[in-house]
Amino acid sequence: MGQEGSHNEEMDLAQIQELCIIFMKECPSGALHLHELKRIFGVQSTSEEESLYVETIFHSFDTNQDNTLDFLEYVAALHLIFRGNLEDRLKWSFKMYDKNGNGKLDRQEIIYKIKNRTSNISMTPSEICDRIFELVDQNNDGQITLSEFMEGAQKDEWLMNLLKLDINATGWVIQNSSLI
Numbered sequence: 001m002g003q004e005g006s007h008n009e010e011m012d013l014a015q016i017q018e019l020c021i022i023f024m025k026e027c028p029s030g031a032l033h034l035h036e037l038k039r040i041f042g043v044q045s046t047s048e049e050e051s052l053y054v055e056t057i058f059h060s061f062d063t064n065q066d067n068t069l070d071f072l073e074y075v076a077a078l079h080l081i082f083r084g085n086l087e088d089r090l091k092w093s094f095k096m097y098d099k100n101g102n103g104k105l106d107r108q109e110i111i112y113k114i115k116n117r118t119s120n121i122s123m124t125p126s127e128i129c130d131r132i133f134e135l136v137d138q139n140n141d142g143q144i145t146l147s148e149f150m151e152g153a154q155k156d157e158w159l160m161n162l163l164k165l166d167i168n169a170t171g172w173v174i175q176n177s178s179l180i
Helices: 015-024 034-040 050-059 073-081 086-097 107-115 126-134 146-155 157-166 170-176
Strands: none
Touching: 015 034, 015 073, 015 170, 050 073, 073 086, 086 107, 086 146, 086 170, 107 126, 126 146, 126 157, 146 157
16 A cells, blocks of 8 residues: 555745744753643643644653653654654554553554544444454454554555544644644
8 A cells, every 4th residue: 555645745945944943942951841732732721622633642652751852752652753764654554543541552542532532433442453353453352463463554545544634634633723
């Protein structure tokens, strides 16, 4: 399937540089806190879905787990969101689904993510979950590993389209950032 359609809206270099300048202005100490990242991306306190999305981004890239993003962690997040290849985006998407961090997805984690997004699919979350497991859980153990997830997503167009919002965050950031 390649990267076809994985970058619906590319953010240009000038926009990325602007976000880096914003980081330096907002965080002269070099430490970006979650509430500051939400402000940079224009997340309203009333939007639980957007707030959860930015929190997941934040915690995914806070590699030293100090509850702040330093400049390198921030740049790594921007790079993945705006320029990352399909494989990197799928790995990140998997991490977003893997709520308990055990490296495997179970039905509860899949249904949680499906329920917490708007979708035009005429299937129930349980039916969507069943279909995902049929397509991806190769050994039928009731859990999806990273390799099963990546292989299944790349082989099945329906699944890739379902994951599209998680894989391609560029459009969301462009639309929601009040400072770009």
